[in-house]
Amino acid sequence: MSRDLTLHINGDTYEFTIGRRLGQIPESETLLETLRERIGLTGSKMSCGQGACGCCAVLMDGKAVASCITLTAECQGKEIVTIEGLGNPETGELDPIQEAFLEHNAFQCGFCTPGIIIAVKSLLNANPNPTEAEIKEALSGNYCRCISHFQVIEAVKSILKGGEAG
Amino acid sequence: MTEYRHIGKVRRRQDGRAIVTGKAIYCDDIKIKDVHYAKVLHSPYPHAQIISIDTSAAEALPGVKGVMTYKNAPAWKTGVPFHRPVMDRHVRYTGDPVAAVAAVSPEIAEEALDLIKVEYEQLPAVYDVEDAILPGAPEVYREEDNIESKGYRYENNCLPPGSWFEGDDPPFYRIQEGDVEKGFAESDVIVEGKVSYDKPTFPGAPESPFIAARWEDDTHITVWAPSQGPNMVARPLAATIGAHIFTTTPNVGGSYGNKDALGYTAMLIVALSKVTRCTVKYAMTKEEHLLVYERRLSNKFIGKIGITRDGHMKALQGDWLVSTGISSELTQGQVAEGLGELNLVLNKNPNWDITAKVVVSNITPVGIARGFGGQELKACALHLLNRALKQIDMDPVTFFKKNFCQAGDQYYWRTGHKYSNPVINYDKCFDVAAEKFGWYKKWKGWGVPSRVEGSKAYGVGFSIHSSGDPQSDETFAYVRLENDQVIVHCVVSEFGNGQRLALAKTAAEILNIPVENVTVAPADNGITPADFGAAGSRETITAGGAVGQAAMAAKKKLLEEAAVKMGCAPDELDTRDLVVFKKEDPSVSLPWMAICPMYYSITGQGMVEGDFNHNNCVMNFVEVEVDLDTGVAKIVDALGASDVGQIINPIELKMQFEGGLGSAGMDTAHLEEYVLDTNIGRFMTHNLIDYKWRTFNNLPSFDTSILESRFPTANPFGAIGIGEITGAGGPPAVMMAIENAIGGAQIDEYPANPARILKALGKA
Numbered sequence: 001m002s003r004d005l006t007l008h009i010n011g012d013t014y015e016f017t018i019g020r021r022l023g024q025i026p027e028s029e030t031l032l033e034t035l036r037e038r039i040g041l042t043g044s045k046m047s048c049g050q051g052a053c054g055c056c057a058v059l060m061d062g063k064a065v066a067s068c069i070t071l072t073a074e075c076q077g078k079e080i081v082t083i084e085g086l087g088n089p090e091t092g093e094l095d096p097i098q099e100a101f102l103e104h105n106a107f108q109c110g111f112c113t114p115g116i117i118i119a120v121k122s123l124l125n126a127n128p129n130p131t132e133a134e135i136k137e138a139l140s141g142n143y144c145r146c147i148s149h150f151q152v153i154e155a156v157k158s159i160l161k162g163g164e165a166g
Numbered sequence: 167m168t169e170y171r172h173i174g175k176v177r178r179r180q181d182g183r184a185i186v187t188g189k190a191i192y193c194d195d196i197k198i199k200d201v202h203y204a205k206v207l208h209s210p211y212p213h214a215q216i217i218s219i220d221t222s223a224a225e226a227l228p229g230v231k232g233v234m235t236y237k238n239a240p241a242w243k244t245g246v247p248f249h250r251p252v253m254d255r256h257v258r259y260t261g262d263p264v265a266a267v268a269a270v271s272p273e274i275a276e277e278a279l280d281l282i283k284v285e286y287e288q289l290p291a292v293y294d295v296e297d298a299i300l301p302g303a304p305e306v307y308r309e310e311d312n313i314e315s316k317g318y319r320y321e322n323n324c325l326p327p328g329s330w331f332e333g334d335d336p337p338f339y340r341i342q343e344g345d346v347e348k349g350f351a352e353s354d355v356i357v358e359g360k361v362s363y364d365k366p367t368f369p370g371a372p373e374s375p376f377i378a379a380r381w382e383d384d385t386h387i388t389v390w391a392p393s394q395g396p397n398m399v400a401r402p403l404a405a406t407i408g409a410h411i412f413t414t415t416p417n418v419g420g421s422y423g424n425k426d427a428l429g430y431t432a433m434l435i436v437a438l439s440k441v442t443r444c445t446v447k448y449a450m451t452k453e454e455h456l457l458v459y460e461r462r463l464s465n466k467f468i469g470k471i472g473i474t475r476d477g478h479m480k481a482l483q484g485d486w487l488v489s490t491g492i493s494s495e496l497t498q499g500q501v502a503e504g505l506g507e508l509n510l511v512l513n514k515n516p517n518w519d520i521t522a523k524v525v526v527s528n529i530t531p532v533g534i535a536r537g538f539g540g541q542e543l544k545a546c547a548l549h550l551l552n553r554a555l556k557q558i559d560m561d562p563v564t565f566f567k568k569n570f571c572q573a574g575d576q577y578y579w580r581t582g583h584k585y586s587n588p589v590i591n592y593d594k595c596f597d598v599a600a601e602k603f604g605w606y607k608k609w610k611g612w613g614v615p616s617r618v619e620g621s622k623a624y625g626v627g628f629s630i631h632s633s634g635d636p637q638s639d640e641t642f643a644y645v646r647l648e649n650d651q652v653i654v655h656c657v658v659s660e661f662g663n664g665q666r667l668a669l670a671k672t673a674a675e676i677l678n679i680p681v682e683n684v685t686v687a688p689a690d691n692g693i694t695p696a697d698f699g700a701a702g703s704r705e706t707i708t709a710g711g712a713v714g715q716a717a718m719a720a721k722k723k724l725l726e727e728a729a730v731k732m733g734c735a736p737d738e739l740d741t742r743d744l745v746v747f748k749k750e751d752p753s754v755s756l757p758w759m760a761i762c763p764m765y766y767s768i769t770g771q772g773m774v775e776g777d778f779n780h781n782n783c784v785m786n787f788v789e790v791e792v793d794l795d796t797g798v799a800k801i802v803d804a805l806g807a808s809d810v811g812q813i814i815n816p817i818e819l820k821m822q823f824e825g826g827l828g829s830a831g832m833d834t835a836h837l838e839e840y841v842l843d844t845n846i847g848r849f850m851t852h853n854l855i856d857y858k859w860r861t862f863n864n865l866p867s868f869d870t871s872i873l874e875s876r877f878p879t880a881n882p883f884g885a886i887g888i889g890e891i892t893g894a895g896g897p898p899a900v901m902m903a904i905e906n907a908i909g910g911a912q913i914d915e916y917p918a919n920p921a922r923i924l925k926a927l928g929k930a
Contacts, residue, residue: 043189050853102183102186105818108664108821109417
């Protein structure tokens, strides 16, 4: 048995079928595998594989989810945005969060950075003017082994000050 | 002071935009043509002999390219001295590779592992370093393994001392100097005891180890490796197997020293690629990373320390028992540097008798990690010393300032010889940093909290670390000027510390151009000259120095060639922003494009010769809060201090200091540990749910105190690197702070987790 699956990723629509034959998406495939291996969006990273570290975070209908523990088969009709889809594809303009991370050098090795930026986006979607404690709490599911935390918090605070919610 | 155009200024990392947009390439993001996927079957037992192994069903599975076991693996060995085979019939820890499969998909490779039938005879296992050296303990290696170095043989689970660090000289594994008995007789206070920093910890990165290998022909291999030192991956293995290895290293997803050489993993996958005759990639899972990959060294120190009432070291004696798990990637090298690091901080001690043993046992092997021996030894030895300082009632900042190595003093380093720097002095750093942290206001005496608020008690701690490595080993570089572009060739990979930005700035500063006109060539040892790798904070001086020299040489040639075209002497000329001009009359000028037009290179070479006469230093000040009801300890305030000679990258430098918290640095004092189930011989904390890292909602306030004294190093701007050691002094500082917070109750075992703190308080 196979069934159709439509994925909306970074504004593009992808038609797949679910099944076990060559080229089909098996029921057990994770969203992270689909993004990285099938679509070539390698910005989302595999690290813990258990939803504990945040490196694989993507936005699903505006909210951060761990794509390493999300089954692709369950993403029918969802709007998925990865780190590659945050900026403006026409102009190349970055999302203000990405600009702020660049401005504050809010990364070291950069492996966890896409997931952290996605988590910040998710936070600001739900709460445009978070307190510092709320920022820290919202990012508590994102590990950063290099300890770039301090610069990340500065970067996030900088867009709040500059924004309308200031 | 000279004002620089780029050095010491904030500049964006050239890979920054790629990092924030997800376009940055890490090893596992690369599509490798016709690649097969490796999966490894690990021993389920801590110690066993394979009775039989049947791989026929796995080999018959469609999609499987081949299976490697001890039967068909090449007879290569790695480790110091060579002792760890690719695979063996004798499996030595839970996780030891028993078979490796290469298949067209990871799923098929995984399925093939299930089809391999193995019959084991279980053997008694030993885990604790003290148990392992008892007579009759289970032997991790045997006589026939023939482990030998410089006349020393493996015996009673002890590996031969020494590594290639000493060259042809005798192994450096002990310091015997002066007369300790005389020293103890002259001491006013003597303390004795055992301190354990022996719960293994995980220094690992978010990006798990990865190796891909392709045999181009019988003598040429391409390896993809997320390494701090592409030559450290390539050179030792190439020498072992008699082939040329080109290592390609894109962005590295964190390393902390731990992915420096990837020694065993690279050998395993190069072997699998050879046996299965296909291109193979192995991306470890995080569970494998935690369970089987090389971890941080763990150890115990059993010793005796004597000091005088006025705070002078008189004698140090002890046994340093180093647990290296089943093998040593470079543990004896860590012993040599650890001894040197203890000798640097207690440099005024005239009487030494300390001997290290590198002990194997049936746990996960030890690899390279930041701190590299000294962090682990000093976590124990300096903690024991605290007992003596308590008796003379002298605060640790005052004591270490008296006893730390000063300019002109001699110290041991990794060859077993003594070295000395005539100029670099950190006296001022003690004073400036202590003042900034408010040390003398917060310090209330040994075993006295700085304050108590309800059930929360606060205490402060201090420690210091120094390494002789910042100018170690050779680095070569060359710089090409082509049209309006400058290309830097120096095999420095980017693993987070901003070193590639530093090299771009160095070339841009010397050639007086925007950083944007500089490209740093990929960290691939096939296109760049030799360099030892980013270890021991060395690349600020060595790579910075080699690139600086290369840029100066290129500039000299540029001016010489311009002089011919302009009809003047080269020394009448200078260059700025891609234009060569006459110093006396800048309107007389020639653009670079006219000197090195299309399809034309001007190349300069540079080289820094290694020495050990430049020691760096980091001081860690911490304040902790201990919840006296729950036993939970938190670092609430920290200050990292150093004199770095000259700041190159201000933000990245600050972040290196902050990074001393994580990656098994300061946090090993109280937050991080593997929990070993000794019934089954397996780490129970082998995933990131159970082995937690510091989180965003658990951050102390963090400050730095950084001096710039312009040191005479081979760095063109007088800088000295400190990246490796920012957290290395952290554990004893945190432990000291915890003991002070809880009123001086003793804890002699790291980490100071809630159970140990409550026990010390008599509450558990």
